[in-house]
Amino acid sequence: MKAIVFGSTGFIGSHTVEQLILKGHKVTAVVRSHSNVAFLQSLDVRIVEIDYSDTASIKEEIEGHEVVYNCIGSVGLRSKIDLENAVEIDLTKKLVRAASLSGANRFIQLSSIVVYDFHSSEPLDESYCIKPQYLIQQLLLKREEVVRKIGEETGITTIILRPASAIGRRDYMSFFSRLFQQHMNDQFPLLKNGETKVSLVDTRDVGRAMEWLGNYPFPKGSMNLFLLKGFDTTWKSLKEEIDYERGIEVTICDLSNIVEDPVSYTLNTFRTHRVWNDEKIRKLGFTTKYSQRESVKDAVQDFRDRERI
Template identity: 25%
Template sequence: MQAFVTGGTGFVGSHLVRLLLQQGYKVKALVRPSSNLANLRGLDVELVKGDLTDSEIWQQMRGCQYLFHVAAHYSLWQVDRQLLYRYNVIGTRNILEAARKAEIERTVYTSSVSAIGVGAAGKPVDETYQSPVEKLIGSYKQSKFLAEQEAKQAAARGQDVVIVNPSTPIGSLDIKPTPTGDIILRFLRREMPVYLDTGLNFIDVRDVAWGHLLALQKGKSGDRYILGHQNLSLKQLLEQLAEITNLPAPQRTIPAWIPLSVAWIDEKILAPLGKTPSVPIDGVRMAQQHMYYDASKAVRELGLPQSPLKAALKDAVDWFMAEGYVK
C-alpha cells in the first residue's frame, strides 16, 4: 500500500514516514524546493517537489491509497497572518480536493490541540470542547481551527477524513526546532535563568506517529482524536530535564508582563525598523494559559501508546547534543 505524506521533512512528519516504511508502506513525500531534506536522507522515499497550493498536485497522488496531510505553516509572528491562512487553510482545502480527485481511499489530517482551545483555569479538555475562534490566541491557532473546519466539511460531503490533534511532541529529529525543542535547547545552553508559570500536554513524538497510523486503521471519519499524554507545568518539565542532564533547573518565575513588554517593543516598534524580533507577542499571551488536554479517547478507541515522557526528553537531549545544536 502506498501513502502520500505532506510535511514529511518536519518533526512529526519524518517520524511518521519512518514508521510507515517500517510497517511496509511505500511512501511518496511532498517537499518544497526549499525544504531541508536532512530528516529524509537515506530513506526509501519518493520525493515529489511541489507546494500545498499547487492546483495539479492531485496527479502526483494517483496510485496512492492514503494521504497523511501533516504539513502546516507555523509562526507566532503577527505579520505572518496571510501566510498562515494561505498554507494552513487554503492549502488544506486544496490538498483535500486533490485527494478527492486522485481517489484517495482515506485521509488523516493533522490538526492541533491549538484548534481546540484551552479550558478554564487550566482544566484539561477533550475532543468535545471548542473555544470560539475569536478566543483562540493568535493567527496560527485560528488558522488551524479554520483548516480543521475544511477537513470536517470534506468528511460531511462523504470524503473519508480522520482528524488528529497532536499536543506537544518531544523527541529526536526536531530540526527547526519547535517551540518546545527551543525550550530544551535554551535549558541545555544555560540560557534560561527564569521561567514562566505555564503548562502543556506532552507526548513522545513516536507515539504521535503511531497515533496517525492508528487513526488510519481505526479512526472514524469526521471525528477528531487528541494525540497527547502527560499534562505538566513548565517547572515540572524543567525538573525532569535537570534529572536527565544533571544541570540545575531555574528556580525563579518571571511575571508575564516583562516578556510581554519586550515582545510588544520587538514586534510593534523594532521589527518595522528592520530588526528581527526575538519574542512573539502571541507566544507570550499563549504562555499565560495552562494548555492541558485529555487524550483518553485516542487511547481507548485507537490504542494510542503512552510512552514514558522522560525517554522522549532524553532522546531530544541526546539528538540536539549529537547534531551540534549545543556548543
C-alpha cells in the same frame, strides 16, 4: 497500505513517514525544492518534489495512494496572519479536493492543540467549544473546517489529529527547542513556581498515531477528530528532566514580573493548566509508549548529535 505524506520533512511529518515505514507501508514523501531530505533518504521511501501551485501535479502524485497525510505546518505564533488570504487554507483545500478526485480512501490532517483557548483550566476533550483568542487559533480552526466541509461534499473519510505539544528528534522550531536553547543559556522560564500542568507527547507517538489512524476501520465518508497526549506533567518537572539529562541545574527565569496587554499566547501557556483528555482515541485501542524521561532523553541526545556535526 500505500500512503503519501505532504510536509514530510517537518518535525511531525518526518516521524509520520518513519512510523509508516516501520510498519511496512509503501510511502511517498512529498517535499519542496531545496528541502533537507537527508533523513528521508535514510529510509525506504519514494521522495518526490512538487510545485504546490500546480494542482494537476498534486492530483497526479496522489493517484494510486489509499491514504493522504497533510503534515504541512502552520505559521508560527509570531507570524503575520491574513485569514482571508492564508496559504495554509488554500493549500489544504487543494490537497483534500485532489485526494477525493484521485480515489484516496481517507485524508488525515495534522492539526494542533494551539486551537484551544485559555478560558478553562480543566482537562479538555474534542467536544470543548473553542472561543479563539488569537489569530493563530482562528486560522487552525478554519483549516480544520475546510477539511470537514470538503470531506462532507466529496464523501472522502477525513481525520483530524490534535496532538499535544511534542518532544523529539529533528526539532528545529517547536516549544521544546526554544526551551532547550534557553536552558543552554543557563535559564529556564517559569511562572507560578512551574506548578502549571501541561500535557505533552513524544513525537514518535504522534507518528505512531498517524499510522494507526491510517489503518483503523472508520466508516466510509465519516469525519473524525482526535486529541492525543503522551503524559501529564508540570513545567517545573520538565525543567528538572532537562536538568537531569544535561547534568546541570540551570537558573529559573521568573515570568511573574512580565506585564502584557493583551497577554501573549506563550505567557498564557505558562500560567494556565493545559491538560488534554484523549480518551476518545484510547477507547478505540491506541496507546502511547513513551514517558517524559524517554522523550526528553531522545530529544536532548538529538541536539547533542547535531552539535557534533
